[in-house]
Amino acid sequence: MADISIAAVAAGFGLLILLMSLGLHVAFVMFILSLLGAVMYLGWPVAFEYGTQYWSANNNFVLVSVPLFILLGELLVRGGFTDKMYRALSDWLSPLPGGLLHSNIGASALFAAVSGSSVATAATIGTVALPAFKQRGYNARLVLGTIAAGATLGILIPPSINMIIYGAMTNTSVGKLYAAGVVPGLLLTALFMAVIVVVCLWKPAYAGAKEAPSPLRDKLIRLLDLIPPVTVIVFVMGSIYAGWATPTESAALGVVVSLALCAGYGRLNIKMLHESFLTTLSITAMIMLIAAAAFYLNFVLGMMGVPDMLTKFVTGLKASPGQIILVLTILYLILGCFLDALAMVVGTIPIVFPIVVALGIDPVWFGIFLVIMAELALITPPVGMNLYVVQGVRGEGNIIDVIYGVMPFLLIMLVLVALIWFFPAIVMWLPGSIGN
Structure with missing residues (x-):
């Protein structure tokens, strides 16, 4: 175990955040700092363990699900079901x-249950929804806000790629994380809709002109269009x-179910499969490179004894779990202003996770907390990814409109953080009821 001080760890963590916020690739930053730490404190034999750690990350059975869930979402999008x-x-x-x-919130929640990605949800729902609001008189900022905020449900409502990576890095059951995300995800969906109701009752003009409802017969027939996504959800989450x-x-x-649905609806062809595979390949390569670097960082910090040292330091402060969660909430809010959500998660887990476990905080509960904070990072200016995705789909105006639009939803997500802290059963009831 290396002889390292709290000041050195703080300096290294600060450098990690600084380099990421400057726009350097997340995987590159984590790899270089891990390598430097290994060489300076542990020697070259440990530094050369990167190959083993890279293989371990890419040979992880849990992480195999990442490209599969990405492909699943791609098939449904390119199959025209959304x-x-x-x-x-x-x-x-x-x-x-x-x-x-x-509809923006409801569609985001349903698509989130098959895609596992907030960015994919933002792009898909934005592409489908924005044309529907043209010439209807809705407040543009509120429209954009509902799409960007609703898309954050993509990493809270299972399946979630962020939960998979968290589970792999912390040896936490992904199945329990999925179960734990259901109730908070549905609650956040309801809270988002409540915000819309309150805003539109306060400012009726924001909701545009009332439209005549469709005939009941047409509405019932169109319910059949929900069969494909619901079928996938039942097979995936039910199993x-x-x-x-x-x-x-x-x-x-x-x-397999998505391929069958695409074939059954006459949407399956070589061109569609080729495009789906290419997108899946590019996204998976990016995510797995980050995961491999995070595994290496985890390994080096463990060999240096950093988790044990930090745990002893924090417990020595006699801080309560509530105080630590409050500090982490503020920390992640700040980090979310400068870091991508996935970078924020993988970059802080090796430091933070041992501390919260030592304080008696359940790893499953903390995983959901971390995912909610990652959601906030997705819509926190100036680098919130969903803000830019929605603005890119919009193709006109200024991104300031999207930023103003997400503010009420950002606040309500902080309300959700408070709710799951004071009422942890919101998170823990379902995973507890299904057992192991």
């Missing part, structure tokens, strides 16, 4: 105060919760 899904939900949600705005499949096996099952 457009019809949005229209079917609009029939039933538009009568609420706020009209079509609720996990029933104990029939691991998350990786359920992801593979979801891909």
